[in-house]
Amino acid sequence: MSLQFKHFIVLLFFTGFAFSQVEEVHPPKDIKTIAFRGSTNESQLPILKLGEPLVLEFDALNGNEPDFYYVIEHYNYDWTPSNLVKSEYLTGFDNQRIQDYKNSFNTYQIYSHYRLQIPNQQTRGLLVTGNYLISIFNDDDELVFSRKFMIYEDLVNVGVSVKRSRDVKFIDKKQSVDIVINNSNFNFNNPLENVKSLIIQNNNLNTAISNVKPQYTLGNQLIYKYTSETSFWGGNEYLYFENKDVRAANVGVQFIDLKDIYHNYLFINTSRANQIYTYNPDINGNFLITAVDTEDVSIEADYTMMHFGLQYPELTNGESIYVYGNFNNYALEPDNQLLFNQESGLYECAFRLKQGFYNYKYVVTDADGILHEGAISGDYYQTENNYKVLVYYRDLGARYDRLIGMGEASSVNISN
Structure with a gap:
């Protein structure tokens, strides 16, 4: 071809x-x-x-x-x-x-x-x-x-800060991202039309916010301080497990079994949506391949069948439950969909993962396929999230959108 x-x-x-x-x-x-x-x-x-x-x-x-x-x-x-x-x-x-x-x-x-x-x-x-x-x-x-x-390219300075929601209805559940773009060394033409920003939470493009225009200009600065346009649901800290030793139970693993490959059964999870927020350090949905007694984890780490179980009322209005994280690029696929088991009374699924340390989260999609990330895990303004802001610019007559700056912040320093 x-x-x-x-x-x-x-x-x-x-x-x-x-x-x-x-x-x-x-x-x-x-x-x-x-x-x-x-x-x-x-x-x-x-x-x-x-x-x-x-x-x-x-x-x-x-x-x-x-x-x-x-x-x-x-x-x-x-x-x-x-x-x-x-x-x-x-x-x-x-x-x-x-x-x-x-x-x-x-x-x-x-x-x-x-x-x-x-x-x-x-x-x-x-x-x-x-x-x-x-x-x-x-x-x-x-x-x-x-x-x-x-x-x-580093052509403009992108300042990012995370605030509690300015909308009183969501002050305990949402986080707002404020942006200041300093273009003292870069000449913008018509920034309200030619400058575009993308805000990404925890490296998940599926929930990113785009097409937000600068709210106003102040000298050489473009200012974004919106009430709702740049706000995200706070979510909750990710759940996690580690199975670097396939022959023994590790962090988050309840018991193991050896069939064609090792099977790891995680502890049963429950809904956290109506509980008080508790700090639980995570790596914001990421994963890391680790295995004991190996020199090269890329080829010596084994695959295990990971069994997930969630105690949650059976949904009857066309909703679906998935488990996801960066390990599958936040995909909603049949492989990671949990199905209700009438015998155990649990939502269950199992699929192969390489040995390592994994963050994961249970999410719900409604009958229309709309994602509700916090339906099971809850939404809390205290949650530690990573935010990246990308700034694009297309000058008059240009043939493509340049990416001229990137800023990053964590909500660990969230303020009012």
Whole structure:
């Protein structure tokens, strides 16, 4: 298949219409533990400075050592395809086979571990800032999965602070993000139209707030101090478990069993929505692969079947319950949906995860598919959350949206 034709397939698959937004494609069951980050951080949503390397790792559990290829596309702020041609944002070539892979060693679950770093010998670098999508294809030219990432320049200073909600109705449940963009060294033309911001809570693009315009300008500053437009539900600290030793119960694991692979049964969880907030340190939905008595966890950490159980009244109005976190990119898929077991009286599900330390959360979608993150875990203004603010700018006559600054804050220092 030619390079141009494969690019056309990516755009056709994702867009359907010329200006629709691209969505990430989640992997099939035999692709697990997608770790996507910069070389110096553990974030699962890479937001990189221009020139910094990018690392993508994942496991294929089919034992066939399949070949995978990657394609990189550039997008506008609203995730519509940009007008740039490949040579304007990428030096070298994509559509290359991922050559760095190793097979698992001394594990019950056979798998191959793949690692891609950019820049590399074929893809020598990305040239412009903005939104990107990397798509992974198999040897049959089928799209396996895709992930979004961003590249920015430090051209403006982005100040971020987290406040309690200014809406009295939600003062105990929501957190508001205030933003101050200082552009003393950068000349904005018509900032109310040309400057766009994206606010991300805990690296979850599904709940990010976009299309918020500056509220007013003060000298060289753009000010955002809205009552509701930049507010998030506070949520609750993530639940967690660790199974770095598959042969013994660990943190959050009630008991284990060995069948075809090890099975780990977590302690039964209950609703926290109507309880008093209690501080419980987490890593904001992230995960970390760990295993005892190993030298290389990428190929020596084993897979276990994780059993989740939730004590919760049976829902009868078309709602669904899922367990998610950064380990599955906050996806709502049949694999991580809990089903009500009439015998046990619990919502239950089980799926394979690599040994490690995991944050997870139970969420509800209603009959219309609308997500209610705090329905089971609750919403509290005291919850420690991470917030990232990305600032995009398109000058008059420009052909793409530049990402000119990034700011970050934690609600651990929340104030009124």
